[in-house]
Amino acid sequence: MPPISRGFRRRQRDLPEGARLPPGQHLVDDFPVLSAGPTPHVPLDTWDLAVYVAVGESRRWDWDAFRALPAETVTVDIHCVTSWSKLGTVWEGVPVDTLLADADPFGAFVSVECDGGYTTNLPLEDVTNGKAWVAFAYDGAPLEPEHGGPARLLVPHLYFWKSAKWVRRIVVTEDDELGFWETLGYHRRGDPWREQRYSGD
Ligand SMILES: Nc1nc2c(c(=O)[nH]1)N[C@H]1C(S)=C(S)[C@@H](COP(=O)(O)O)O[C@H]1N2
Numbered sequence: 001m002p003p004i005s006r007g008f009r010r011r012q013r014d015l016p017e018g019a020r021l022p023p024g025q026h027l028v029d030d031f032p033v034l035s036a037g038p039t040p041h042v043p044l045d046t047w048d049l050a051v052y053v054a055v056g057e058s059r060r061w062d063w064d065a066f067r068a069l070p071a072e073t074v075t076v077d078i079h080c081v082t083s084w085s086k087l088g089t090v091w092e093g094v095p096v097d098t099l100l101a102d103a104d105p106f107g108a109f110v111s112v113e114c115d116g117g118y119t120t121n122l123p124l125e126d127v128t129n130g131k132a133w134v135a136f137a138y139d140g141a142p143l144e145p146e147h148g149g150p151a152r153l154l155v156p157h158l159y160f161w162k163s164a165k166w167v168r169r170i171v172v173t174e175d176d177e178l179g180f181w182e183t184l185g186y187h188r189r190g191d192p193w194r195e196q197r198y199s200g201d
């Protein structure tokens with residue numbers, strides 16, 4: 001039996017010139033799929049996106065109306081709490097600011113709800129002012145179901161569990177109502193640069 005060869009150890013890839021990684025993260029080239037349950041498949045003709053801004057004030061878009069909203073192409077780095085990061089990912093999506101345009105949200109948090117039952121909570125501040133999108137394309141192609149298609153939240157400056165796949169409802173809340181992973185001990189905000197992985201971090 002040969003000794004365990006160094007070749008078996010994962011070699012840390014060199015960072016591209018000028019790139020930075022949050023603490024405790026390593027680079028991957030592939031695009032891992034992380035889903036807490038099966039991939040939902042909702043036909044586009046029954047899909048809609050609803051935003052609940054305040055009591056008695058909601059907005060709803062069916063697929064065609066959603067796709068008619070002005071979209072942006074963004075190139076961002078993404079960071080999963082399980083420690084992989086991926087640099088320079090290219091997405092197309094509708095800014096959450098657009099979904100909230102002219103609204104007067106009655107709370108300072110949002111609860112994001114998905115097909116399949118996944119939820120996550122975020123400060124409203126973290127999904128506004130150009131920091132978050134509802135993305136429908138990745139790398140120039142419609143978003144694959146496994147990666148959240150037809151549409152997912154994209155909040156690249158926070159750990160990627162906040163980027164809820166198969167998003168259907170964004171609900172403004174007064175209190176920070178813990179979501180799926182947050183209830184299981186993950187951090188309520190999840191800033192990778194501050195390494196906010198677990199609730200005590
Ligand atoms: N609806 C839903 N969204 C989700 C998840 C999930 O299980 N269900 N997993 C989260 C986690 S932990 C990560 S790292 C990313 C993974 O996205 P990906 O599968 O496209 O890489 O989605 C996040 N959004």
Ligand SMILES: [Mo]
Binds near residue numbers: 034080081161
């Ligand atoms: Mo994750």
